Amino acid sequence: MQSKKLMAAAATVAASALVLVGCSSDGAGDGAGTTGGDTGTATGATKVSMVLWPGPEGDAMQQVVDFYNANQGVQDGVEVEQILLSREDTFSKQAALMSVESDEYDIYFTASYLIGQHAPYLSPAEEVDPSIYLAASVEGLQVEGVQFGVPLDTSLHYMYYREDLVDTLADPANAALYSSIANEVLGKSLTPNTDPATWTWDDALATAAFFTQSYNPDSPTRYGYALPAKNLLFNTMIWNNLLWGAGGNWLNDAGEPSISSDAGLRAIEIYATIYDKGLTSPDSAQWEYAETNAALTTGNAMMGLQWNAAFAELSTTGETAGNLGIAPPPGTGPRTHVHSLAVAQNKFSLNPEASQKWLAFLATEEAMAIYAEAGGVPSMPGILRGMVDTNASFENMIEYANEIGYSRPPLPREFDVYAALAEKLSPAWLGLESPESAAAAADQAMADLID
Numbered sequence: 022m023q024s025k026k027l028m029a030a031a032a033t034v035a036a037s038a039l040v041l042v043g044c045s046s047d048g049a050g051d052g053a054g055t056t057g058g059d060t061g062t063a064t065g066a067t068k069v070s071m072v073l074w075p076g077p078e079g080d081a082m083q084q085v086v087d088f089y090n091a092n093q094g095v096q097d098g099v100e101v102e103q104i105l106l107s108r109e110d111t112f113s114k115q116a117a118l119m120s121v122e123s124d125e126y127d128i129y130f131t132a133s134y135l136i137g138q139h140a141p142y143l144s145p146a147e148e149v150d151p152s153i154y155l156a157a158s159v160e161g162l163q164v165e166g167v168q169f170g171v172p173l174d175t176s177l178h179y180m181y182y183r184e185d186l187v188d189t190l191a192d193p194a195n196a197a198l199y200s201s202i203a204n205e206v207l208g209k210s211l212t213p214n215t216d217p218a219t220w221t222w223d224d225a226l227a228t229a230a231f232f233t234q235s236y237n238p239d240s241p242t243r244y245g246y247a248l249p250a251k252n253l254l255f256n257t258m259i260w261n262n263l264l265w266g267a268g269g270n271w272l273n274d275a276g277e278p279s280i281s282s283d284a285g286l287r288a289i290e291i292y293a294t295i296y297d298k299g300l301t302s303p304d305s306a307q308w309e310y311a312e313t314n315a316a317l318t319t320g321n322a323m324m325g326l327q328w329n330a331a332f333a334e335l336s337t338t339g340e341t342a343g344n345l346g347i348a349p350p351p352g353t354g355p356r357t358h359v360h361s362l363a364v365a366q367n368k369f370s371l372n373p374e375a376s377q378k379w380l381a382f383l384a385t386e387e388a389m390a391i392y393a394e395a396g397g398v399p400s401m402p403g404i405l406r407g408m409v410d411t412n413a414s415f416e417n418m419i420e421y422a423n424e425i426g427y428s429r430p431p432l433p434r435e436f437d438v439y440a441a442l443a444e445k446l447s448p449a450w451l452g453l454e455s456p457e458s459a460a461a462a463a464d465q466a467m468a469d470l471i472d
Contacts, residue, residue: 066100067375071128071364072115075105078174078362081397085388089379097378106130112436115139127370128380131170133161133360134258134439137431140164144366144373146171148381155419157359157426158400164431170363171384172400173392177359177422178262179414180225181317181335182217182324184346186232186241190215195231202236203227206298217324217348222263222291225324225351229300232323240323247316247325248301249308250292252447254439256309258358259326260446263288265427266352271438271467272430278464278471280442285460292450306451317341326350330398332414347417349425359426361400434470441466 071086073079086101094100104126106114115129119142131139146168151159154172162170189195190213203211207223213231214224229245230236249256264270269284279285295301302321305312314331316322318339327335335341349355364383366376382388389399393408398415402423405415432438442463449459 066094066098067372069099069101069127069372069375069379070104070125071101071379072104072106072111072126072130073364074108074111074130076108077396079103079105081392081395082173084395085383085391088391089382089388093382094379097375097382099375099378101379122369124367124369124371127367127372127376128364129367131162131363131365133158133170133363133428133431134435136162136169136363136365137164137433137435139365140167140169140431140433142368143169144368144370145169146365146380146384148377148384150384153386153401153403155359155400155402155422155426157422157428158361161359161361161428161431162363162365170361170365171380172361172363174362174398175359175400175418175422176361177329177357177418177426178259178326178350179329179332179357179417179421180217180220180324180348180350181327181331181341182346182348183242183341183344185344186323187215187217187228187346190228190231198237199227199231202230205236206230206294206300217346217351220348220351221353222266222351226291226294226298226300229295229324230298233300235299242320242323244299244301244316244322245324246295246300247308247313247322247327248292248295248305248450249310249313249325249327250296250301250305250447250450251307251309252443253309254436254443257439257443257446258360259328260288260292260442260450261358261429262326262350262356263291263352265356265358266350266354268354270430278467280446280463280467281457281460285463286456289446289449289456289459293452293456296450297452329414329418332412336413347414349421356425356427357421359422359428432471437470438467441470 073082083103086103090100111130118125149168149171155175158172158175162168162172196212199213200210207226211227214220232240232242232245234240234243249259264285267284267287269282270279273279313325313327314334317325317335318341320340336345350357366380370376386401386403389401389404393399393404402419405419409415445463445466446459448454449456
């Protein structure tokens with residue numbers, strides 16, 4: 022039984038998606054939009070429709086669907102049809118359908134950052150065995166202790182850096198200049214720390230300054246840091262690592278917004294220092310994922326927090342190829358944002374039993390091994406360890422997700438909170454507004470969203 026507060030999210034979803042109510046499925050195949058109990062298949066099996074988005078996830082999932090339909094699905098009497106909506110409109114289309122309690126699709130595509138909003142429209146995922154998943158991936162799909170999603174791909178953040186450049190800090194000849202630059206930028210003398218896994222933000226900032234040509238003309242990189250500072254909700258996810266790493270959170274113990282806490286102000290000040298002190302390109306005010314990758318691979322910058330998905334490109338391209346190091350996000354208590362893509366049963370599906378059979382299979386290592394082989398990044402350590410030979414960062418992924426991974430409070434409007442934080446904080450990241458003023462505005466915007 023969901024709480025009244027959780028069910029109140031229905032009004033929010035309806036309001037945000039009203040314009041899309043009544044739309045038909047975009048590009049759906051035969052059988053999309055059919056009512057429950059549909060057995061219009063060649064074998065007489067019950068057809069289950071599942072939404073995903075196109076791209077590597079949809080491509081990989083199709084391989085799992087095909088395998089199931091030809092094997093376990095025959096025994097279950099279930100045939101799964103995958104419906105690929107657009108990457109831009111999937112969630113808004115689903116929100117419209119949820120708001121009218123539609124039974125058009127049996128299984129929805131969701132994510133940890135949407136689970137609080139989607140939960141009133143989903144059935145619990147009883148088939149998930151937490152012991153075979155990354156803990157943070159499972160926990161991020163729970164609301165009030167109830168599991169609602171079957172985890173698929175997991176995303177988190179690494180501090181990527183140039184190993185070849187950090188190694189030069191061990192040269193005693195660099196110590197005096199490093200200390201002098203640290204004093205100029207941070208107001209304190211520091212000695213080089215050649216182990217990024219133990220960096221505080223002072224270590225990271227001093228190292229970034231040392232590899233910025235305006236402070237060290239001999240630096241092989243023009244800037245020390247690649248800062249994704251664009252007003253973009255996904256950039257807020259990266260910034261959150263600074264907040265949690267300083268011991269902060271979106272909310273305090275009383276459930277009140279707390280960006281104005283000491284940890285929140287410190288997290289804002291770090292970004293402002295990077296930008297104001299010229300440790301990143303002025304253009305980084307408009308940077309996100311692609312620009313951050315470009316800065317690192319071209320040698321424009323020597324380090325930066327970035328998504329784990331960037332490893333394949335960074336490890337094989339340009340200046341970072343063969344020189345790419347991975348460390349946790351810096352901090353007095355390093356933490357990394359973790360979120361998972363997932364699928365979950367539509368609470369209003371007319372094929373609940375058939376849907377549960379498919380989801381039960383999808384929650385097995387057998388299914389996720391097929392998904393991984395086809396290019397997915399499943400949230401199962403047992404599968405990821407077997408893929409380390411093809412992607413060395415999976416070892417880091419397992420370690421960080423289990424040891425320093427965190428999930429945000431599953432708020433009914435979590436996705437909107439990310440967007441509001443980006444809007445209110447990004448001016449302060451660029452030094453255009455004081456940390457105190459921006460944090461107060463962020464707290465108010467969050468309070469308006471969670472009231």
